[in-house]
Amino acid sequence: MTAPRSRRERPAKPALTREGIITTAVGLMRAEGLERVTMRRLATELDTGPASLYVYVRNTAELHAAVLDELLGTVELRPRKGNWQDRLVRVLTSYTKVLFEHPGLAQSALVARPSGTNYLNLVEAVLGLLAEGGIPGGQAAWGLDLLLQTATATAAEHQTETSQEDWDLLAAAVRDATKATHPNIAALGPQLLAGSGPDRLIWAFHVVINGTRTTPRESS
Amino acid sequence: MTAPRSRRERPAKPALTREGIITTAVGLMRAEGLERVTMRRLATELDTGPASLYVYVRNTAELHAAVLDELLGTVELRPRKGNWQDRLVRVLTSYTKVLFEHPGLAQSALVARPSGTNYLNLVEAVLGLLAEGGIPGGQAAWGLDLLLQTATATAAEHQTETSQEDWDLLAAAVRDATKATHPNIAALGPQLLAGSGPDRLIWAFHVVINGTRTTPRESS
């Protein structure tokens, strides 16, 4: 038996504050997906008009960035086991996993660079592990961006519905590439499409970590 | 003195075929930016209703993919000078440059994987250079994706208007990171934000090339 509720059926309407808006936005995303987290839909959820939200949120991009930062609170920042490189891959995999569940957010993250608390904690953790690995500061600073970009872009690519059709089209194109016109594609053939997503991603992280370690900044 | 035109003021209305539609879309993008290349706006340009376009184009994503492939025809695929690595960086830089001029297209390319002729030619060129560098096929196949993803994501990040504000916010957040809460961020400080875009990108290409060469696929 549930306790009696005040008049409304839905959970108590949050106060119209930035915090309340973002909490509601996160709930809405969990319930209906990011594509439903629009100013209008969110305003309906809060029993107000869309104009009211602009008092607390600059625009849709900022709203989505705030939602993302909220989710980044769940990233595993301090794994226990393994050497620095293994732990770094774990942190990055955990970050990617959060984004995979909402590829639309990954897209936002690419376009509107995040700068929230949880994002900063992620940056701190990655830099700590790169430092532990003895990677020079200049390379670590740039490598950080490249690692997070790789994770974010991979998640953004995973926009599901269409991506299966695109994959089929690409597979067909690769199959039709003849030795005469595209010898290198023909030579590699199925290898181009082989490998599971996770295997590729973990390999990619190692590639970027190794490259960051061995590529000095002044090099060309 | 210009030759007399038939009735209309604007350039002769292209035939309503897939080719005519895409040509018009490219022109519209050059004139007004990708954000104006919508089904409705394009239909207006072609003196018809939006529904008519769906006979030739599945949806907006496919339209944008076709526009991108058109532009990829201008990528420099066979630079003459330098060793394989220098030439590879040149090809990738040329690809990035095309995307930089239309960051919205880069975003499309991340979500809807391209598979047109010009994209395939780019893949062929990159694979050729990786083979020339003696990189094993399995690594080349995966490294190809990572290289193009790096270029595409970097261009997508460049969505101009907002990105300056985001950068300022991030710079402020980095400045405010104290030694107590974020020692690694504090230690690197301005190094995190240093470096021009092109310098970082070229470094990133070298990182991925070096990493691809030295990271075997079974490695962990």
Place this chain on the structure above:
DNA sequence: ACCTGAACACCGTTCAAGT
């Protein structure tokens, strides 16, 4: 001073009904 109804200026996509 603070908040918001209503309007402006658009979208993508579908499908019944025309030629």
Place this chain on the structure above:
DNA sequence: ACCTGAACACCGTTCAAGT
């Protein structure tokens, strides 16, 4: 058989006018 007018179901953002 082919094409499309009109409709459906939405958007983001602004600003004049209210309390």
